Amino acid sequence: MNEKALGKEETTLLSYLLKTVPYDAYPVNPQPQSLHPFASSPFSDPIRKLADASASLSFGKALHSFTAFTSSVSSHIATLSSVGLASADFLNYQSEQDTRRRINALKTRDRTVAVYGEPIPLDRSQVVDWCIFRIEQWGKKMGMEIFKDEEKNGRMTVMLGGKVLVVEVDLAIQRGTTHLSESRISVSSVKTSHAMPSGSSGNALAERSASLDALILQTWNHYFAEVQSENVESNIRAAYMAEDIQMHLSYLMKLDVLAFQEGDQGLRWFNDTGLMSMIADQITKTEADSISSSVRSPTVNLDVFLCRAHALAVPYLIAPSMSFLIYLSPIAYYSLLRARESSNSTSNPPGQEHDAFSKLDIPVSVLRSQLTRKESRPAGVSIATLTLAPTSGSSAGTESRAEPRPHLGRPFFRLPGTALLAALDHSFTSPSSLSNVNLKSTRDIWILDFTNGGRSDGIVMTHSRMREIQQVLDPGSSIGGGMGLGMQIPPLPGSWVGLLINPAHPPSERYIAAYRSPSDLHPPLRLRLTVPNEAGFLLEKAPVRSLKEVYGILEIVRDQCWINETLKTVEWIAEDLMTDFSKDDSRGDTDTASSTDEELAALLNGNYRPRRIPVNVFLPTHPLAFPSSGTRLSDRLDPDAENAVPGLASISMSTGSTIPAPSVALAFTVHMPNQPGQSNKLGQVALVLRHDRTCSRGVRVDANVSVSESLRGMHGNHLPPQLIDELEEGARRGGAFGMAGKVWRWATGSG
Incomplete structure (x- = not known):
């Protein structure tokens, strides 16, 4: 947009906004996560136009306007009183915009009408005829012509036709023999065809039209079944189904108009x-x-x-x-x-x-x-x-x-x-x-x-x-x-994790969750998620x-x-909200109960079972290297820095624009049994579950167990292949965070 496009009178940004931009072009309370071109209603156009308009106003002109205003204020005191009257003009402007807003709301009322429920007849004997009437209403509302045969032997055919599209609906009607309230109606078959403007008829890829017929058949039968049910909420559910049916017909008629405008090529x-x-x-x-x-x-x-x-x-x-x-x-x-x-x-x-x-x-x-x-x-x-x-x-x-x-x-x-x-x-x-x-x-x-x-x-x-x-x-x-x-x-600002887990609350840097084994094979896991800065x-x-x-x-x-779905397998809560949990809640931070002599003896003997297992959860954005198995990496990334995962090393790759496959890293400490007469040794365990299309299940588990040299002969750095296979199958079935408990059982010799 150049200066000529602004016009002779629009020499300031305010005049441009008042005269060329609708009142609702800029949202009052926009959601930051929807401010992008892939939102349902992006408003980047008015912002772009505003930027173009501001660019057309040169800095010299803006400086000249400012100096002229300041000089006039200093030389003419009366200007100050005229500025004071601007508040009254602003109130008039607000009133004008409010009137426009009300008029626009009335004009768009049909697009945002609330769903109050279908007007299903209370007399059940009239429901069948009312359903046929609703079909005619839908077709007429979408601009379709209606052709209806007479009911004969429990059959009736209703045809809805556009300029090109023809929908033939066969209805099966069962009239009650003793009471009309026992009458039923359903759709027995649907057939769509296309009549070209030249007069010939054709069926657009008949093998694909069967899928469209199945969609119409299924949605209409669901509607009829809901209308004829005795459920007290059937009218509300039927109203939503009717809305879907009308949206389907509206879309088909949009294609019908485009096809008719192009003649025989419109098929x-x-x-x-x-x-x-x-x-x-x-x-x-x-x-x-x-x-x-x-x-x-x-x-x-x-x-x-x-x-x-x-x-x-x-x-x-x-x-x-x-x-x-x-x-x-x-x-x-x-x-x-x-x-x-x-x-x-x-x-x-x-x-x-x-x-x-x-x-x-x-x-x-x-x-x-x-x-x-x-x-x-x-x-x-x-x-x-x-x-x-x-x-x-x-x-x-x-x-x-x-x-x-x-x-x-x-x-x-x-x-x-x-x-x-x-x-x-x-x-x-x-x-x-x-x-x-x-x-x-x-x-x-x-x-x-x-x-x-x-x-x-x-x-x-x-x-x-x-x-x-x-x-x-x-x-x-x-x-x-x-x-x-x-x-x-x-x-x-914030993280995508907060938008996923709890969008109604302010974002948090860490979230807490608890994972319990359905069969109580291991103590509850206290998961502590550190969100990435993205x-x-x-x-x-x-x-x-x-x-x-x-x-x-x-x-x-x-x-x-x-x-997203991996994170949603457990219920997360912001760490700063963890203030009023009971001592038995596995999401709590520390144990409030004092340790007993039996627990101390079990800890020294190597058979201590903790009340819960703290597990740190990370969402790596850099590829991770495993000291014992090499990098095994094929993906690349160039994002910002991230928090380090204990036991693993991050590899920053500055080449390539494809981000790596998503992954979840679990890090925790385990008391591993030692030789008789010796105290337990601490082991650092790092597990990484990643999405991998090359693996048979679509997921891959990598592990690193860091223990002292004296323990490597007993366990080593690698998990058994059978355990890796069990972890991958469990992750596929929704137990991604349960991997830590299974590895804990293996490391402690409990399983």
Whole structure:
């Protein structure tokens, strides 16, 4: 923006703000973790315009204005009285802005209306007819034409048609023979088709339309079942389901409008998901075959697949678009296993859609039944949805991005036999100039949504991983600038750990937690976490243009989800809040009870069992070297300095821009038994659990035991391979912090 753009009257920043910037362009109480380009509502545009406006006002002009004002004040006392009247003008300005705010709130009321519940008829005999009426309402509200057949032999067909899209819904109606209140309605089948403007008809990749049909069938049947239930809260839950159904129809009609504007070529908008699925299925199948061959098993555990391979692309999972399953927490994975057992689905049904899922132990039917609805989705499931969303002008920042160019960055295909997958890509369909003829202020771009349509806060990300996402989207930009995307991601005070663990409280430098063995095999662990000095952000959305960018971003997000869910396996509390715990609470700092003679004798004899085991927890940002086993490092990093982990050495690598795999380090002291007649010796134990795609379980455990020379013959510096295998399996099942207890049992000879 130059001086001419400011206009003749806008010669100061205040005049520019009052006349050209809306009242709500700058948030009143912004959340620092959302002040970045990947937030749902970034407001970098007005800030950038303000910076341009201030740059256009030269320093000489500003100095001249200041000297002119001071000279006028000194020469004309009357100016002071006019300045005093500015308070009255400010009150008038506030009143004007308040009026604008109220008018804008009334205009946007339909977008932020509260959910009060579905108006389900109290007379149960009218529910069936009311459900049919609701289908007609949804279609008319979205601008669709409704064609309804007469009910015959318990069957009725309702067709919802746009300009190109046609949705044919077959309803199964069971009228009560004795009482009309016993009538039931459900959706028996759904079929989507496409009528091209030239008059011909076609089905966009029929094998992919079946997934869209399944999404509509499942969501509508869930709605009808909720409406016809006797639950007192069914109207509230049904209202949220109706909102999802209307969002699905609204999105399909958006594609319908774009397809109609392009004529017969517009069918590409409905083909795009199918074409994308073909490439994604090839990637999934190749990686599943590679893992199956490496572990010598005909099936691959889904949680292991997500740790070692890439995100699982499932078309039409939670929206009429492509969804990507990024990560499953241990409890979420075992919830899916239980759902598979209860549904008696031990394998994927035959069909072209399920070829890519044939080696996974969780059938795609179970994924759809458990993950489509938020109510049935277990905690710890990370999903991203690719969707076409409107955005204003330069806020998306994609117009100024350089054209994609071949590079050796993400996504990485390092599994055996998967190197050729790096050449696969798919550029997303973009609106033509004809499609945007009526969209002057907004345009549609493809985004990866991590908020489930705005119903969640997104994913907590570290500052370094947000910068790496920036590099995936704009590899030609500098690591700190990213001006091509308009992405300035400054560091913030605090740590991402506080944002993850307890965002409602001020950040703390240390957090405390307790871990108890379910079978009481070892004393309770008192975990003390020292947080890294790295800011955190909430990743809500990211603009993308190709499938390669999607997989590259989801690689980074998967690593962050792994460390997030690992930390959330225990309940943390800020150390400065640890003031009022009882002496029996294992999170307390010290033992208040005095030691007994029996405990002293047990300590001298080498069979003392402590009340709790203090364990220091670190989140390394530098690669760690193990004195006994070499570095074994392949990742690189150039972050700020970090706290040292006892027993391990940090290696600072200044080359490369890829951050290392996430890891958790545990350090504790153990009283190791010595020869009879001698006192115990102290041993320093350091365990590092890291995410490693080259390992069979997707995780790797490294250990270092520092003991005196006289004890190395008994234990040595290495843990037995059987114990390492047990630790890795336990970490995969959600017992990452229980590793310290298992190693304590081994070191003390208790197990």
